Amino acid sequence: MELMIISVIALTMRLHRMQLPREVVVGNENLSLLNEICKKLGFCESALIVTGPDTQDIAGRRVSDLLIDKGMDINSIIVNSSTLQEVKDVENKIEELKPQVILGVGGGTKIDVAKLSSTRQGLPFISVPTTASHDGIASSVAAIKGFNKPYSVMAQSPMAIVADTDVIIRSDYRFTASGCGDIISKFTSVRDWELAYKVKNEYYGEYAASLALMSARLITKNADLIKPRAEEGLRLVLEGLISCGVAMSIAGSSKPCSGSEHLFSHSLDLVQSNGGLHGEQCGVGTIMMAYLYDIDWKGIKGTLQKTEAPTTAEELDVEPESIIKALVQACTIRPERYTILNTKQLDYTSAKQLAKVTGVIP
Ligand SMILES: [Zn+2]
Numbered sequence: 001m002e003l004m005i006i007s008v009i010a011l012t013m014r015l016h017r018m019q020l021p022r023e024v025v026v027g028n029e030n031l032s033l034l035n036e037i038c039k040k041l042g043f044c045e046s047a048l049i050v051t052g053p054d055t056q057d058i059a060g061r062r063v064s065d066l067l068i069d070k071g072m073d074i075n076s077i078i079v080n081s082s083t084l085q086e087v088k089d090v091e092n093k094i095e096e097l098k099p100q101v102i103l104g105v106g107g108g109t110k111i112d113v114a115k116l117s118s119t120r121q122g123l124p125f126i127s128v129p130t131t132a133s134h135d136g137i138a139s140s141v142a143a144i145k146g147f148n149k150p151y152s153v154m155a156q157s158p159m160a161i162v163a164d165t166d167v168i169i170r171s172d173y174r175f176t177a178s179g180c181g182d183i184i185s186k187f188t189s190v191r192d193w194e195l196a197y198k199v200k201n202e203y204y205g206e207y208a209a210s211l212a213l214m215s216a217r218l219i220t221k222n223a224d225l226i227k228p229r230a231e232e233g234l235r236l237v238l239e240g241l242i243s244c245g246v247a248m249s250i251a252g253s254s255k256p257c258s259g260s261e262h263l264f265s266h267s268l269d270l271v272q273s274n275g276g277l278h279g280e281q282c283g284v285g286t287i288m289m290a291y292l293y294d295i296d297w298k299g300i301k302g303t304l305q306k307t308e309a310p311t312t313a314e315e316l317d318v319e320p321e322s323i324i325k326a327l328v329q330a331c332t333i334r335p336e337r338y339t340i341l342n343t344k345q346l347d348y349t350s351a352k353q354l355a356k357v358t359g360v361i362p
Contacts, residue, residue: 016252017252018249018250018252019140019156019157019249020157020246020249020250021138021157021158021159021160021161021245021246021249022041022159022160023037023040023041023159023160023161023162024138024160024161024242025037025160025161025162025163026161026163026165026235026238026239026242027163027164027165027235028164028165028166028231029164029166030162030163030164031059031062031063031066031128031162031164031167032066033162034063034066034067034103034126034128034162035066035067035069035070035072037126037160037162038067038072038101038126039070041101041124041159041160042100043072043100043101043124044071044072044100045072045073045100046072046073046074046075046097046098046099046100046101047067047072047073047074047075047099047100047101047102047103048074048075048076048077048090048093048094048097048099048101048102048103049063049064049074049075049076049077049102049103049105050076050077050079050090050102050103050104050105050106050110050113050114050117051076051077051078051079051104051105051106051110052078052079052080052106052107052109052110053078053080055105055106055107055110055130056076056078056105058130058167058170058171059105059106059128059130059164059167060076060105060106061076063103063105063128064076073099075093075097075099077089077090077093079109079110079113081109081145082108082109082110082112082113082142082143082144082145083144083145083146084144084145084146084147085146086113087113087116087117087120087144088117090102090113090114090117091117091120091121094117094118094121094123095121099123100123101118101123101124101125101126101159102114102117102118102123102124102125102126103125103126103128104125104126104127104128104158105128105130106128106129106130107129107130107131107133107171107175108129108131108133108134108136108137108143108278109143111127111129111136111137112136112142112143112144113142113144114127115127115136115142115155115156115158116142116144116153116155118155118156119142119155119156124156124159125156125158125159126158126159126160126161126162127158127160127161127162128161128162128163128164129161129163129168129238130167130168130171131168131171131172131175131176131179132163132168132171132175132176132179132234132237132238132241133175133176133178133179133182133277133278133279134178134179134182134241134277134278134279135179135182135183135241135242135244135245135248135257136152136245137161137163137241137242137245138157138158138161138241138242138244138245138246139157139244139245139248139249139254139257140154140155140156140157140245140248140249141153141154141155141248141254142155143278149334151258151262151263151266151333151334152254152258154253157245157249161242161245163238163242165231165234165235165238168234168238169229169231169234173227173228173229173308174277174280175277176226176233176234176237176307177226177279177280177307177308177309178277178278178279178280178283178309179237179238179240179241179279180219180223180226180237180279180283180303180304180307180309181277181279181280181281181282181283181284181286181304181309181310182241182244182257182278182279182282182283183215183216183219183237183240183241183244183279184216184219184220184282184283184286184300184303184304184309185216185257185258185259185261185262185279185282185283185285185286186212186213186215186216186244186247186256186257187213187216187286187290187295187300188259188260188261188285188286188289188290188293188295188340189212189255189256189257189258189259189260189261189262190209190212190213190256190259191259191289191293191295191340192255192259192260192289192337192338192339192340193209193255193256193259194209195338195339195340195343196255196337196338196339199338199342199343200338202255202338205250205251205256207250208247208248208250208251208256209247209251209256211243211244211246211247211250211256212243212244212247212256212257214243215239215240215241215243215244215247216240218236218240219236219237219240219303219307220299220300220303222236223303223306223307224306226306226307227307227308244256244257255337258337259289259337259339259340260285260289260292260330260339260340260341261282261283261285261286261288261289262282262285263285263330263331263333263334263337263339263341264281264282264284264285264288264289264326264327264330265278265281265282265285266330266333266334267325267326267327267329267330267332267333268281268285268316268318268322268323268326269281270326270329270333271322271325271326271329272318272319272322272326274317274318276316276317276318279309280309280310280316281316283304283309283310283311284304284310284311284312284313284316284323284360286300287300287301287304287311287358287360288327288354288355288358288360289339289340291354291357291358292340292344292354293340297358301358301359311359311360312359312360312361313355313360313361314362320355320361320362323355323360323361324348324351324352324355324361327346327351327354327355328346328347328348328351330346331345331346
C-alpha cells in the first residue's frame with residue numbers, strides 16, 4: 001500500500017501539462033473560416049476583438065463584419081502597444097462586456113495584449129496574426145512592458161491560430177525577415193536549454209527541443225524561397241513560427257525557443273531602445289552565441305543574409321558600443337536562466353572581440 005502511494009506521488013510530481021492549439025489554419029483567404037472555427041469551438045454568441053489602429057483596417061474590421069454577419073455580438077478595442085496598462089484596459093472591457101472569446105487581430109504586440117488579458121480573465125483566445133514577425137503568434141508566452149523585467153511572461157496558448165497569407169504577405173517584408181531571425185535563434189536556444197539540463201539538472205524535453213530545431217533547420221534549407229511577396233516562403237516561416245510556439249507549449253516554458261541570443265536582444269532593448277524588431281535582434285545574437293558554442297555561425301549568418309534579415313550593428317541601426325554593452329549585461333537580464341553566457345562570463349574586452357570576430361561590429 002505504502003509503495004503504491006509513493007508511486008502515485010512520484011507520478012504526480014512528474015506531471016507535465018501541455019496546452020496546445022486545437023485549430024491551426026495557414027493559407028490564403030482563410031479569414032472567412034473564422035466563423036466556422038468559432039462555431040466549432042463553441043463560441044456562437046459574442047467575442048471581443050483586440051486590434052491596432054492600422055491592423056483594424058488591414059483585417060480587424062473584416063473579421064468583425066464576418067462574425068457580425070453570422071449573428072455574433074462583436075466589439076473591438078484598439079491597442080497601441082503591449083504595455084501592462086493596455087492589458088488592464090482590455091481586462092476592463094472584458095469585465096464590462098463579458099464576451100465568450102478574445103480574438104487578437106494584428107502583429108505581435110496586439111496578440112500579446114489579447115493573450116495576457118484573456119489569460120488573466122480566464123477566457124480563451126484566438127490568434128489572427130497580420131505579420132510573421134515572431135513566434136509569439138502561436139506561443140503561450142507574452143512580451144508585455146511594465147513588469148519590471150524586459151522578457152516574456154507565461155500566459156496561455158491560443159485555442160486557434162488563423163494565419164491568412166493574403167493578409168500577411170501585404171505586410172512590410174521586414175517583419176517576415178524578423179520572423180526568420182526568431183526561428184534561426186533556436187540553434188542556440190536549444191543548446192542553452194541542453195546546457196542548463198547538463199549543468200543545473202533542469203528539466204529538458206527532447207521532443208520540444210527537436211521540434212524547435214527542426215524549424216530552424218527547415219528555414220536554413222529553404223532560405224532561398226523566403227523573399228518579398230513569395231507565398232511559399234511565407235508559409236514556411238509561418239509554419240516554423242507555429243511549430244516553435246507549439247514547442248514552447250510542449251515544454252511548458254519558453255526555454256526551447258529563448259536562450260542567450262534572446263537575453264542579448266532584451267539587453268539591447270535596455271541599452272539602446274530604437275524600436276528594433278525582436279527577431280532581427282535575436283538573429284544577430286544567434287550569430288554571436290553560435291560562435292561561443294563553436295557551431296556553424298557563418299552558416300547562420302549566411303541564412304540570415306539570404307532572407308534579408310540584419311546581421312550587423314549597422315543593419316540593426318545601433319551603435320557598435322551598444323552591442324558590446326548589451327553582450328556584457330545580457331547575463332544579468334534573467335539570472336535564473338542558465339545559458340552559455342554563464343560559462344563564458346563576457347567582459348568588455350571579450351564582448352568586443354566576439355562582436356568583431358563575427359562581423360557584427362567593424
Ligand atoms: Zn523570440
